[in-house]
Amino acid sequence: MDTAVRTGNVARTFIYLTLLLFALFYMLPLFVMLVNSVKPLSEITGGNMMSFPEVWTLDPWRDAWSKAQVGVQATGLRPYFWNSIKMVVPAVAISTVMGALNGYVLTKWRFRYDTILFGFMLFACFIPFQIVLIPMARVLGLAGIAGTTSGLVLVHVVYGLGFTTLYFRNYYAAFPTELVRAAQIDGAGFFRIFWRILLPSSGPIIVVSVIWQFTNIWNDFLFGASFADFDSQPMTVALNNLVQSSTGVQEYNVHFAGAIYAALPTLLVYVVAGRYFVRGLMAGSVKG
Amino acid sequence: MGFLEIRNATKSYGSVEVLHEIDISVEKGEFLVLVGPSGCGKSTLLNMIAGLEGITGGEISIRGNIMNGVHPSRRNIAMVFQSYALYPNMTVAQNITFGLEMHGVAKSERERALRDVARLLQIEQLLKRKPAQLSGGQRQRVAMGRALVRDPDVFLFDEPLSNLDAKLRVDMRTEIKKLHQDLGATIVYVTHDQIEAMTLSTRIAVMNAGRIQQLGTPREIYDTPSNVFVATFMGSPSMNLVPVTVRVDGANVIAEVAQREGKRIGLKFFRPCEALRARDGRAVTLGIRPEALTDVEGADQRSIHVERMESVVGVAEPAGSDTFVTTRIGGVDCVARMRADAEVAPGSNAEFALNMEKAVAFDPETGLRIV
Ligand SMILES: Nc1ncnc2c1ncn2[C@@H]1O[C@H](COP(=O)(O)OP(=O)(O)O)[C@@H](O)[C@H]1O
Ligand SMILES: [Mg+2]
Numbered sequence: 001m002d003t004a005v006r007t008g009n010v011a012r013t014f015i016y017l018t019l020l021l022f023a024l025f026y027m028l029p030l031f032v033m034l035v036n037s038v039k040p041l042s043e044i045t046g047g048n049m050m051s052f053p054e055v056w057t058l059d060p061w062r063d064a065w066s067k068a069q070v071g072v073q074a075t076g077l078r079p080y081f082w083n084s085i086k087m088v089v090p091a092v093a094i095s096t097v098m099g100a101l102n103g104y105v106l107t108k109w110r111f112r113y114d115t116i117l118f119g120f121m122l123f124a125c126f127i128p129f130q131i132v133l134i135p136m137a138r139v140l141g142l143a144g145i146a147g148t149t150s151g152l153v154l155v156h157v158v159y160g161l162g163f164t165t166l167y168f169r170n171y172y173a174a175f176p177t178e179l180v181r182a183a184q185i186d187g188a189g190f191f192r193i194f195w196r197i198l199l200p201s202s203g204p205i206i207v208v209s210v211i212w213q214f215t216n217i218w219n220d221f222l223f224g225a226s227f228a229d230f231d232s233q234p235m236t237v238a239l240n241n242l243v244q245s246s247t248g249v250q251e252y253n254v255h256f257a258g259a260i261y262a263a264l265p266t267l268l269v270y271v272v273a274g275r276y277f278v279r280g281l282m283a284g285s286v287k288g
Numbered sequence: 289m290g291f292l293e294i295r296n297a298t299k300s301y302g303s304v305e306v307l308h309e310i311d312i313s314v315e316k317g318e319f320l321v322l323v324g325p326s327g328c329g330k331s332t333l334l335n336m337i338a339g340l341e342g343i344t345g346g347e348i349s350i351r352g353n354i355m356n357g358v359h360p361s362r363r364n365i366a367m368v369f370q371s372y373a374l375y376p377n378m379t380v381a382q383n384i385t386f387g388l389e390m391h392g393v394a395k396s397e398r399e400r401a402l403r404d405v406a407r408l409l410q411i412e413q414l415l416k417r418k419p420a421q422l423s424g425g426q427r428q429r430v431a432m433g434r435a436l437v438r439d440p441d442v443f444l445f446d447e448p449l450s451n452l453d454a455k456l457r458v459d460m461r462t463e464i465k466k467l468h469q470d471l472g473a474t475i476v477y478v479t480h481d482q483i484e485a486m487t488l489s490t491r492i493a494v495m496n497a498g499r500i501q502q503l504g505t506p507r508e509i510y511d512t513p514s515n516v517f518v519a520t521f522m523g524s525p526s527m528n529l530v531p532v533t534v535r536v537d538g539a540n541v542i543a544e545v546a547q548r549e550g551k552r553i554g555l556k557f558f559r560p561c562e563a564l565r566a567r568d569g570r571a572v573t574l575g576i577r578p579e580a581l582t583d584v585e586g587a588d589q590r591s592i593h594v595e596r597m598e599s600v601v602g603v604a605e606p607a608g609s610d611t612f613v614t615t616r617i618g619g620v621d622c623v624a625r626m627r628a629d630a631e632v633a634p635g636s637n638a639e640f641a642l643n644m645e646k647a648v649a650f651d652p653e654t655g656l657r658i659v
Pocket of ligand 1: 306326327328330332333
């Protein structure tokens with residue numbers, strides 16, 4: 001059904017043109033990255049950044065992935081890509097599951113001062129990254145996981161928990177408590193109710209939590225640069241090293257290809273799950 | 289001792305006591321309805337029986353076993369919620385058997401129980417559907433199926449019909465009553481609808497502000513309400529309350545009603561008991577049900593205590609089976625229930641017949657019934 005407000009033809013044309021303009025503006029960087037990543041370097045240094053390549057080549061992509069000089073070694077971005085995967089997957093999974101459990105407890109197993117506790121948890125959403133750097137380094141050192149992927153996972157889980165708890169709490173606040181009571185009478189316990197009743201109905205908010213956490217953790221640079229060792233550096237840090245470290249000529253085409261590699265996973269997550277994202281964000285917002 | 293025994297039960301949230309010393313004893317096979325206005329504590333009491341709310345003081349026992357602190361799933365009770373509380377991600381069949389599964393009942397046995405209940409409630413063709421694909425009435429049936437399949441000691445219903453439309457509500461009401469008669473189940477049923485309470489129950493507990501106002505059979509509650517609250521809450525249209533003065537006249541006790549222009553009417557009490565005599569010359573509140581105030585032809589011919597009086601007709605509202613007529617008696621607007629074809633014109637004088645056999649009297653200060 002058409003629920004949009006009707007507008008005149010002139011207004012409509014104007015709106016479309018404006019939208020088109022902004023779309024082009026946002027697409028331009030991607031276009032530049034794409035065309036320059038399939039050109040030989042000589043064409044770029046020759047000065048035609050905006051045009052299509054005269055000679056098409058996939059060599060920059062190959063170099064960026066497995067040959068380019070990153071830091072001191074010529075490994076390409078591949079090992080760092082896997083570092084990021086090894087960090088992102090557990091961090092997203094753990095923070096989402098824990099956020100769901102927190103939301104479940106805060107709405108369905110309420111206790112004294114639970115709203116105050118929740119208020120404190122929300123602080124996590126507002127604390128600037130820089131403030132926690134030094135205390136976090138100390139904690140990682142004490143725990144013996146400084147410079148490891150596990151350490152980064154811990155950092156991201158702690159930092160993401162405020163957000164995931166907020167999402168799930170608001171979502172479960174609108175989830176009928178009578179269902180939990182019915183399940184209690186039916187004989188289901190704490191975890192069984194969570195697993196069999198709440199979680200199967202949590203699809204939209206799980207998607208929100210996963211997208212949010214995935215993009216934030218994948219794109220993080222500061223924690224990666226601060227807490228990772230050489231062999232646990234994530235993609236973002238490696239990309240920076242790639243761009244900075246080339247001693248001789250600046251291989252712009254390789255840099256462009258590397259940047260696309262770094263952006264690809266988040267793009268993929270949006271394409272696969274994006275349409276649930278807005279829906280999920282809206283779902284919990286009515287009650288809360 | 290009763291099958292379900294509530295002794296001195298109280299409930300507080302923090303420093304606020306919302307239920308005060310509730311005492312109810314329910315026999316096996318009884319249909320007890322808890323009725324009262326919204327917020328009076330009915331659901332809280334039901335949840336305490338279910339074990340979903342803790343008991344602050346007193347005791348609740350089922351079959352002689354004290355239930356304080358026992359987990360809801362170990363009380364052998366089943367509950368039907370106002371919102372039906374069907375698990376949205378499970379099919380109807382899974383919804384019904386979930387409780388059995390949690391209690392470790394074998395699969396073959398679960399399926400047999402499911403078949404029996406589905407046949408009883410005529411929901412066999414719905415078993416594979418999800419709750420979202422059911423109508424309100426069907427959801428209601430599934431919710432009942434989930435309770436029935438457990439074969440519990442006590443069924444608890446919390447306003448199960450209030451989400452249904454008027455027609456379906458009446459149908460389901462009949463069906464619940466029939467189920468009770470067929471199965472002989474023990475039921476505690478919460479509602480704010482006094483008609484549901486009257487039609488379904490074997491006994492009613494009328495509640496207000498966290499207290500039981502009266503506990504009795506529907507007849508007792510209707511005919512001899514213990515106070516003004518019960519009298520006005522139960523019955524629709526509600527009981528007329530007329531201020532009168534008591535006058536002792538030999539063997540008789542008369543209720544004197546002040547009418548317009550200083551005229552006074554004397555109505556003879558049916559039971560001239562001592563409590564009334566003692567109030568000679570004082571004010572009491574006379575309670576008259578609308579059906580005890582009617583046109584002369586419509587009056588109960590067997591009753592010899594029908595008083596006739598003239599009064600001005602205010603509004604006449606034909607309701608199909610009856611016509612409700614308002615008139616001022618003793619300075620208050622009263623509703624009379626007349627035959628559908630009674631001829632009354634607004635503004636005219638009409639003759640009313642008042643059946644004093646059905647009249648009750650309340651103390652105007654305490655609100656308690658005198659006779
Ligand atoms: N969790 C709670 N905390 C504080 N007060 C409550 C709570 N639950 C119910 N109450 C209060 O207890 C009273 C009875 O509520 P309830 O049993 O739901 O009434 P009803 O008769 O409408 O079912 C109400 O005044 C309500 O405000
Ligand atoms: Mg209630």
